[in-house]
Amino acid sequence: MIPADAAIDLRGLRKSYGSLEAVRGIDLRVERGEVFALLGPNGAGKTTTVEILEGHRTRSAGEVSVLGHDPGRNERALKQRVGIVLQQTGVDLYLTVHEVVEMIAGYYPAPRDVDEVISLAGLTEQRDQRVKKLSGGQRRRVDLAVALAGDPELLFLDEPTTGFDPSARRQAWETVRGLSALGKTIFLTTHFMDEAQALADRLAIIADGQIVASGTADELIGATSAASRIRFRLPDGAVPPDAAGARVAGPAWEIETDAPTRALNLLTGWALKTDTPIGDLEVSRRSLEDVYLQLTADAEVVE
Amino acid sequence: MNGFALALRQIRYENRAFWRNPPAAFFTFAFPLIFMVIFNVLFGEGASAFFTPAIIVFSVITATYTNLAMTVTIARDEGILKRIRGTPLPPWAYLAGRIGHAIVIGFLLVVIVAGFGALAYGVEIPWDAMPTVLLVLVVGSASFSAIGLAVTGLIPNSDAAPAVVNATILPVLFISNVFIPIENAPAWVDAVSHILPVRHFADAMLGLYASGGAADFPWQELGVIAAWGLLGVIGALRFFSWEPRR
Numbered sequence: 418m419i420p421a422d423a424a425i426d427l428r429g430l431r432k433s434y435g436s437l438e439a440v441r442g443i444d445l446r447v448e449r450g451e452v453f454a455l456l457g458p459n460g461a462g463k464t465t466t467v468e469i470l471e472g473h474r475t476r477s478a479g480e481v482s483v484l485g486h487d488p489g490r491n492e493r494a495l496k497q498r499v500g501i502v503l504q505q506t507g508v509d510l511y512l513t514v515h516e517v518v519e520m521i522a523g524y525y526p527a528p529r530d531v532d533e534v535i536s537l538a539g540l541t542e543q544r545d546q547r548v549k550k551l552s553g554g555q556r557r558r559v560d561l562a563v564a565l566a567g568d569p570e571l572l573f574l575d576e577p578t579t580g581f582d583p584s585a586r587r588q589a590w591e592t593v594r595g596l597s598a599l600g601k602t603i604f605l606t607t608h609f610m611d612e613a614q615a616l617a618d619r620l621a622i623i624a625d626g627q628i629v630a631s632g633t634a635d636e637l638i639g640a641t642s643a644a645s646r647i648r649f650r651l652p653d654g655a656v657p658p659d660a661a662g663a664r665v666a667g668p669a670w671e672i673e674t675d676a677p678t679r680a681l682n683l684l685t686g687w688a689l690k691t692d693t694p695i696g697d698l699e700v701s702r703r704s705l706e707d708v709y710l711q712l713t714a715d716a717e718v719v720e
Numbered sequence: 721m722n723g724f725a726l727a728l729r730q731i732r733y734e735n736r737a738f739w740r741n742p743p744a745a746f747f748t749f750a751f752p753l754i755f756m757v758i759f760n761v762l763f764g765e766g767a768s769a770f771f772t773p774a775i776i777v778f779s780v781i782t783a784t785y786t787n788l789a790m791t792v793t794i795a796r797d798e799g800i801l802k803r804i805r806g807t808p809l810p811p812w813a814y815l816a817g818r819i820g821h822a823i824v825i826g827f828l829l830v831v832i833v834a835g836f837g838a839l840a841y842g843v844e845i846p847w848d849a850m851p852t853v854l855l856v857l858v859v860g861s862a863s864f865s866a867i868g869l870a871v872t873g874l875i876p877n878s879d880a881a882p883a884v885v886n887a888t889i890l891p892v893l894f895i896s897n898v899f900i901p902i903e904n905a906p907a908w909v910d911a912v913s914h915i916l917p918v919r920h921f922a923d924a925m926l927g928l929y930a931s932g933g934a935a936d937f938p939w940q941e942l943g944v945i946a947a948w949g950l951l952g953v954i955g956a957l958r959f960f961s962w963e964p965r966r
Binding site: 471472473493496497499501503505506507508509510511512516520521523524525526547563567 | 721726729733736737738740741795798799800802803805806807808809810963964
């Protein structure tokens with residue numbers, strides 16, 4: 418039976434450090450089994466939010482429910498069901514990967530098999546190596562293995578791929594997808610748009626302590642102005658018809674539109690009729706990055 | 721597993737990690753012996769009767785106060801404590817594991833120092849007073865562990881740990897009848913050292929070593945050490961932090 422209540426439910430969350438208000442009233446709901454990404458620039462309040470959910474920080478105001486518990490109460494019953502990958506953590510350097518995972522697994526009532534966890538984290542070859550001998554990327558995978566040791570229902574990943582090279586990032590993404598396929602709920606923070614777009618079922622963009630947009634990546638791209646962009650070049654002096662809505666963008670022309678077929682038809686029809694050559698024609702979907710930059714631009718100005 | 725079993729398990733992992741760093745382990749054990757040899761050379765014949773119990777006290781304090789204050793601060797700033805805090809391991813069980821490991825090392829040191837004193841210098845081990853000796857060691861190591869954990873709360877970051885720890889313990893060791901017999905010290909130094917726990921720990925151990933089973937039971941000394949231990953517990957509860965401070 419699938420419980421109907423959300424994995425995470427946040428209402429009016431606020432957190433102040435002295436006079437600085439890092440989180441200024443956040444509402445969020447993460448369903449069970451979902452991969453949810455909290456996306457935002459550095460200093461936007463991502464880590465504060467996720468650490469409140471993890472029970473590492475107290476909140477100033479608001480209601481927080483994680484798997485039906487209030488994380489602020491530090492209950493063992495909640496910690497048994499949650500796995501955490503913090504931004505920076507240490508483990509005992511003189512223990513082997515297997516020993517570290519085994520040690521942590523022993524804290525949980527129903528841990529996952531230690532070797533299976535090590536394999537999920539991609540550390541099978543390093544199983545009997547001491548953590549001290551591992552590379553930075555491998556240590557990050559130890560973090561993940563440790564978070565998985567207790568077979569959690571809910572996994573927090575705070576900027577899991579920051580500092581990774583591109584191939585390590587792809588590997589990490591595959592791991593996250595694998596975990597999602599196991600039915601885990603995953604809450605991740607990131608400042609990489611492609612990461613959020615590649616992994617998350619739903620995402621929220623946080624800027625200056627507030628959620629500025631949330632939904633699926635498609636919804637976010639669609640919700641803010643035009644979804645498509647058409648770029649092209651024209652010979653000097655040529656001007657496209659007003660109806661196409663084109664404007665000059667550097668050496669080229671640009672049309673932003675929700676109806677690219679119509680705009681293209683107008684443009685190419687005009688070009689054929691007037692015998693104007695169109696160069697470098699390019700139709701692109703607005704990316705999440707465009708949306709993100711647009712939404713976070715104001716907040717960055719404030720900073 | 722209940723908390724107690726988890727704490728014992730934690731001691732085993734701490735212990736395993738400790739022996740994997742042989743240079744650190746070697747010098748942990750060699751350090752008090754080096755002091756003992758040097759003091760005996762400097763202070764001449766007969767000094768060993770003083771320095772054997774004195775270095776036993778020094779060893780216990782090093783293994784508990786010094787060691788815990790430094791390693792727990794480093795573990796805090798590396799995020800090890802924070803990670804543990806996010807697991808269902810009861811926080812007290814983790815700390816009990818660290819303290820338990822420190823006390824195990826402390827007791828090993830005591831055995832080594834007492835054995836070295838007996839074999840190399842002929843300083844007799846006070847077998848007749850052994851229950852009292854053990855009680856003093858238990859109260860001493862537990863109290864200095866608690867004070868060590870409390871002090872981590874006052875250490876701003878791991879870079880500052882060695883400076884803070886050494887500056888708080890070395891002067892006290894010098895005025896507390898551990899490094900130097902304190903017979904001819906000014907009255908005020910004597911008075912100050914009697915407020916602090918190290919002096920009482922040293923006096924109790926010296927007394928037991930000097931007169932064996934004939935010594936009076938060191939109520940007063942144990943009382944002061946335990947009171948400081950209690951202060952340590954209160955301080956640790958108040959100031960201990962699981963979050964890295966940088």
